[in-house]
Amino acid sequence: MRKELITCIYIKNGFAVKYFNDETVVDTDPVRLAKMYSDAFCDEIIVFDLSNVDNEHEAALAVIKDICDAVRVPVIGAGNVKCAEDVRKLFFAGCKKAVLNFSREDNVAIAEAVSKKYGKDKIVSCIGSANEYTDNRDTIEESIGEVLFLEEKIARTSLDPESDMSLIILLPEVTLNKLIYICSQYRNVGITGITVNENTEQFSALRRLIGIEYVPFQKFKLNSDGLIPVIVQDFKTDAVLMLAYMNQEAYEKTIETRTMTYWSRSRQELWVKGLTSGHFQYVKSLSYDCDADTLLARVEQIGAACHTGSYSCFFNDIITYEYGEKNPFGILSDVYSVIEDRKENPVTGSYTNYLFDKGIDKILKKVGEESVEMLISAKDENTDNLKYEMADYLYYMMVLMVEKGVTWEEIMKELANR
Secondary structure, eight states, rough: OOOEEEEEEEEEEEEEEEEEEEEEEEEHHHHHHHHHHHTTSSSSSEEEOOOOOOHHHHHHHHHHHHHHHOOOOOEEEOOOOOOOHHHHHHHHHOSSSSEETTTSSHHHHHHHHHHHHHHHEEEEEEEHHHHHHHHHHHHHHHSSSSSEEEHHHHHHHHTTTTOOEHHHEOOOOOOOOHHHHHHTTTSEEEEEEEHHHHTTHHHHHHHHHHTOOOOOOGGGGTTTTEEEEEEEEEETTTOOOEEEOOOOHHHHHHHHHOOOEEEEEETTTTETTTTTTSSOOOEEEEEETTTTTTTEEEEEOOHHHSSSOOOOSOOOOOOOOOOOOOOOOHHHHHHHHOOHHHHHHHHTOOOOHHHHHHOHHHHHHHHHHHHHHHHHHSSSSOOOOHHHHHHHHHHHHHHHOOOOOOTTHHHHHHHHHH
């Protein structure tokens, strides 16, 4: 079962306003507001673009992109979608999902096409009346991964109580008790709206009250001290950062706050990683092994994991045998770093520096030449030469990336968004 707390931002003329029909400014900086919601550990953020004309729409997309870059939670892009190109722009901005307003026939018409292109799980339909749901039920079931209901009563009258449909319900200003009750009525639901926005400080308590389920601490086999070891891994690099321990309180605090919290054996007290240093660890996933006696935490590491200032605690080599890097992204990152270093610290006789010295036209010429050679080699049944040409192409492409200031992280993020 899924129960989520989703904040929402309405953008109008570059500001965050209160609601669809209420342009009271709640924050002059929507990015700052989104970051506040993200830091409060909402599950997702919906950003509604309320612009009316094209230039306002483009400005709103720029704000949405800045929001996606600034937060650590998924962003759902909504509003002013008129065609498939608008959906593409939302994904290009960094949104994880795009909303199609089913009060517009043109949005219903493009649902199947954008679902096939980007994946059903990335497309949300916005439903403002019971007819919009019932008249388009087949399209929703075939092409839509999630439904955003603008009123709870529409969901209540349209859906089977046992439906597994993934829902988001937008609520007006209601009491927390009403919010909790509505959340309990659906199996897979995210709640959004003004009440959620205004109660970010209560998220931890709300999660307990709406019954978000997780593996109880009693499931695990503990050591003689009543603790379970936790292996901590960087979710981006897969590097093992540290080993620590949790008791039940630390485990439950970690789940509640989504910030890694341990039990300090030396101090005999709860320890929020980063509380003193600022080097927090934000949970991306938490799992346990086959014997249920060890946890694996994949985290977003802020700064260094080790108290010595080292990125990882594991920097003391005992024995090392020569081996080749097998992680494709690791290899690409290493080569990129060398090219970047050549640009910053030129080396006499370096071909890479020769390219940088000649400038963008020379670099583009080589990228073009290598792409042609790669295409020609692809016609050969023997793929050995194709591998060689692809490697050449990637090298010149990375020179171009460094020249233009594009990083692999940005490329990988764009691929992930697709």
